Amino acid sequence: MPFPGMLRSTKGRFARITLVKLELVHADVSSATGIRVWTQLRIKSSPAPPPPQSEIEKVAEDACASGGELDAFARLRIVLHLDEFVCGGRSLIVVAEDFDSRSGLKQESRTGRPPPPSCSLLSAGRAFSGTQNVSSLQKDEAWKVNVRIQGIDLDNGYLCGTMEALNVPLADTPVVTFWEGELVDGNNFTFFTRKWEATPEDDIRHWSKFPSFAPLLSQVEADGGKSMDLSNYPYIFMRWKEQYFVNVGIDCGLTIAGFYYVCFSCSDGSINGFYYDPNSSPFQKLELKCIPGGCSDMLHSA
């Protein structure tokens, strides 16, 4: 939640700086009122060369000293992020982190960030069915695939499930794998994978295969989609990475070295995906439809 003008620059000496994080490192309590007065601040990080720390500290101190509103947040977390720091008499825009005053625990910052994307069609227990096209230049081939969501944790951008491939050549039985997924929420995960041998170019090339990604492309190219609010977007983008074979050994002839770029439609629960593995056929397409069934919430765990 932005609090425009909560801190006000009084000096106007600096050029525009982005993403400077100030940490209030010391606070005194007035014994008469119990209100804390911030007296010392520290810069945590800045992507661009920041102005001298002493100068920023001075500005921030002045701002704190004159910002009566800070007292209202005296019980909040003492770390402030400066998302934007524009001087010349203009407001500083700051975002305060959540702070659980009962336990004193610092929580993952949600304030100022959009809520995670959610959809009742993407919940624990939901089943999906369809195919994975594994065609190569030599032959056309598709496996029947069933997927079941086993768990989902929106706050941490996590989901997991099982994938069953049915008519796999050389396999006597359906091959079941367990996968874990990352929800692209701009908070826990962005569109850039930064692992599993996927470069940002690979990412853009695969995401661009989904028509629903087109409106997001330019922003993603700029910052991986960090600043995007995807909570109201009717598609949920994910990466699914198979972790192990559930019912067969690793010598079953299949590989789980790669991962899937996945696009889920919140409207009808359909799933499209592309398998990425530098050593496998490119752009193997996964197409799944939601199997109609019941609906329940997902809070099962004790």
Next chain:
Amino acid sequence: MPASAANNRPEDLTARLSVGAGAAQGEVLLKALREVKNQIIGNKTKKLLYLHLGAVPKIVSVLAAAAADDSGGISRGGDAAVIVQAAAAIGSFACGVEDGVRAVLDAGAVPHLTSILSHHDEKVVDAGARSLKMIFQSDLAPKYDVLQEKNLNFILSLLDSDNENVTELAASIIAHSCETNEQQKALCDAGVLLRFVSLLGGSSNQKDGCLESIAAVIKNNPEVSSRFSCTGNGKALNALANLIQDRYPHTRLRACKCLIAVGHASPCYVEELQIKTKLVLVLVELLEEPGQVGNEAPFSLKTLIADDEELHKQALSVNAIEKLCSILQMSSVQARRLQGILLALAELCSKLEKCRCQLMSPQVLNLIVEALKHDCMDVRVAACNCIRNITRSLKNLSAGCLSSEAFIVRLVQLSHDPSTSVQIAALGALCNIVINCATRKSVLIKCGGVSQLVQLSKSMDSGLRSKSVLALRNLMFLADITDKEFILKELTLCTLASLIYDSECSIQEQALALISDLVDGCSQSVKHVFAEDSIILDAVMRQLQNASSIGVCIQGMFVLSNISAGSESDKDTVMNYLVPPHTDSCIPSFTIKFLQSKSILLRVASLWCFVNLTDPASVGSSRRVARLQAAGIVLQLKSMLNDPCMDCKLRVRMILEQCMELETAQA
């Protein structure tokens, strides 16, 4: 046998412990006291023997008489020596043996020992203070009501003393007696915290005593804790921060405990990650200490990192899990230590998958499972909690971890445990274990787990009811039709209905969710909600109409939604409940109310009902759409086209498109 040895037999010595007149008798008494004291120091067997012979009341009488004789103010060296020996013997009886403390207290030693604290001879004062300190280290010692002015003044006078034994006694009394917020505030107002801070530079014993008392005075009291933190402009906190690096492990542990207490009572003062990281580091090092420090360190570590993912990561990075596991694998671990280790491991596994992975070695898992059989109840609870948190990992569960029959059977047995805490903890672990694996579900069913859970769902204890219903619900989740039928047969519709009406909302919710899971994806199971004169459906509807809890309404609407995903007649039944036929004015008030609810989940659950009721593939949908229109529900849905929640908006569109499709088809 030499004569002197014969004279030192406990029976003879006890016989000589009587008050007599004359210098010669005084000498005999003094020798006897000294001998008894020397024999019992560190010797539990001897202590018990002398207790049996009735030595304690005799020694207390000697002390009382000698103290009375000596109260005139004129020093009589003989009596002072007797007092010192008697006090020391009494203290020794009270050290480490509960029966000893009881005997000392029953003999009325405390007032006599207290009276000698004002003796002019420093040795007597030392002996009295040491002896009382030992008594006040026992839980059996009487609590000192510090709210009484007289008592408070007495403690303050002890604290003002220059004698370290006396100030340590004051610290012991406070640590033992200070329990309520009022007492904490009274002590703080009287300035004891300031005094303790000034004493932190003293001897090791004095530091330890002060640290224990500080922890007792600030524990869970934000006001006192804040005042303490501001003491001397942060001097008090700095002193504690220095003491976590003290050369003595016991002092380091106590200083950690104090800082943790400050952190919990007034988080703002100890929220710097740097301090917490240091605390994690110190406590992890202390895990390997022998004795009481090693026993208590895991408890403190657990308290420090409770619910804090960042600190879990810190602990992981300094190999906390590795160290805890290596202690777990030692040949014999005391119950208290084992409990602490299991609780610390449970905490570390409560959030992070990385931590759980470190416990996945068969040796460690076996040791945790072994702890389920431990004689000590607290260890069994801790082991259950540890398993509950490890099994939060769907990744590990899906990989088949903890699937052995013997293990599941053991947990089911623990759900019969005489201790309710063990039962609840075992049920917590079972809840997670049965969630996503057909094999584990069938093991539980085969070993009689279902009937046990059903019995517990009828318990008078709401905690047991809640956990057992959750376990049954998880068992029902994605179970096959045979298992679903079996569970329901054991549970009976009547019990299920009574759970829907349970006095606790959370249990009502779980019972309704269980029905959702029963009906989910299984058309054959729907019949049960209509059986026995629709006892279940009636209960669901009654809760929807009357429930005050949003959670109950959400689960109730999921039940209706899942039923309406069924056959034509199932849809019509739900429709008739939501929009009774021929009585347009009698739409149950909740239908529209739920669609207008602020709760996203309640709106979503309600909308899913209408998605299913207007399914174009169903022949009766046109008829139902007409009724929804007549009842004003379509109008309400149209007003939700711009619902702030994307999920709701999409469901509304879905329903309206289906309605339009049906209308077009009819035209």
